[in-house]
Amino acid sequence: MNILQSIFSVKNERRDIFKIKVFTILGVKMKFKNIDKEKLQKFLDKKALLIKSQKAAINDLKATCKDLKIICKDLEKRTVTNYKVINAISSPSKCPPARGELRQCQLAELEIMKVVKKLCDENNLSYWLDGGTLLGAVRHKGFVPWDGDVDICILRDDYLKLIPLLQDYYKNSDEIYVRELLKCKRNWMNYQIRIRNKGEKSFYGVDIFPIDNYYKGNITEEEQAEAHKRIKEATHVMQDYMKQHEDIAMDIDKARECIKNTQDEIILEGNPMSNDKPALFTGIDFAWVSPTYFIVNWDKVFPLKTIEFEGVMFNCPNDLHYYMTNYYRNYMLFPSKITSWEDRIDDYIKSITMREE
Numbered sequence: 001m002n003i004l005q006s007i008f009s010v011k012n013e014r015r016d017i018f019k020i021k022v023f024t025i026l027g028v029k030m031k032f033k034n035i036d037k038e039k040l041q042k043f044l045d046k047k048a049l050l051i052k053s054q055k056a057a058i059n060d061l062k063a064t065c066k067d068l069k070i071i072c073k074d075l076e077k078r079t080v081t082n083y084k085v086i087n088a089i090s091s092p093s094k095c096p097p098a099r100g101e102l103r104q105c106q107l108a109e110l111e112i113m114k115v116v117k118k119l120c121d122e123n124n125l126s127y128w129l130d131g132g133t134l135l136g137a138v139r140h141k142g143f144v145p146w147d148g149d150v151d152i153c154i155l156r157d158d159y160l161k162l163i164p165l166l167q168d169y170y171k172n173s174d175e176i177y178v179r180e181l182l183k184c185k186r187n188w189m190n191y192q193i194r195i196r197n198k199g200e201k202s203f204y205g206v207d208i209f210p211i212d213n214y215y216k217g218n219i220t221e222e223e224q225a226e227a228h229k230r231i232k233e234a235t236h237v238m239q240d241y242m243k244q245h246e247d248i249a250m251d252i253d254k255a256r257e258c259i260k261n262t263q264d265e266i267i268l269e270g271n272p273m274s275n276d277k278p279a280l281f282t283g284i285d286f287a288w289v290s291p292t293y294f295i296v297n298w299d300k301v302f303p304l305k306t307i308e309f310e311g312v313m314f315n316c317p318n319d320l321h322y323y324m325t326n327y328y329r330n331y332m333l334f335p336s337k338i339t340s341w342e343d344r345i346d347d348y349i350k351s352i353t354m355r356e357e
Helices: 002-007 037-089 100-122 131-140 156-169 221-244 252-267 320-328 339-353
Strands: 008-015 018-025 028-035 127-129 149-155 176-179 193-197 205-213 280-282 305-309 312-316
Touching: 100 127, 100 149, 100 156, 100 193, 100 205, 100 312, 127 131, 131 149, 131 305, 131 312, 131 320, 149 156, 156 176, 156 193, 156 205, 221 252, 221 280
Parallel strands: 127 312, 149 205
Antiparallel strands: 008 018, 018 028, 127 149, 176 193, 193 205, 205 280, 305 312
């Protein structure tokens, strides 16, 4: 036995869950693990309790999120109710005009609008006020008090004629610049005319959008809805293509050709023009994110009428009510959401609450 013990010296070392048996055989230590079932069970019980508490925490979090959704829906309902109350006792047309820096920006834009009007009138180019600018003309006879830019539409052929006229007019200006290409957020490429001030408030300015002819006129609401889908698709196809081909995107002539080909293939579907008074739709030259994707029949725009804007008469669409309802629905009321324009609302509030100097 003494001989065996001298050959096999056995020692037991307890480590956590495992019993470590160390055998020394002829002077060489060899370790073998033997599971301590009692400690293992305690370890597993502890882990199970931890997992259970984590699941409980996750369920609590889900319940909290559900409660938050209910709260958000309630707040949204209250917001809508508040706007209904506001619209019942007041009207956007009663809002005082902006003052201070915001108003100065608006008046600077008005001077640019006068130049655009002059060049179009002298060269028989068909333009009209659009978007928030047209809304301001209808509702305020001028700028929407918190608006900070100008929107103008023009037929494609006239648009191409207007570009060199504007570039020539402002070529020696130290304050105003004209560009037709802009790479903006998410690498979207915009190709509409942008007339901007070179100063700090350069995001204020005049945007001029090209309007294209659809291949037929007098389209029904169903045809409008179908064309709307194709305009949306063509816009995304064009933007995705430009992101992948920067050499084309940054070359205005190649970009124009790409835009035309995309429109011909997806929107017009290769159909020849068959009407001298076609429906009109927004070109896909810019990353248009509006849910409406403008397309209207010719007689809703032409013959153009005039409307007062800041004391000056500008062109506007023929059927104003249809045009504005299609764009804004209840356009004479306060909007229920102004989520993308908080900075302009802030500018407006600051301008009307500041002290008179």
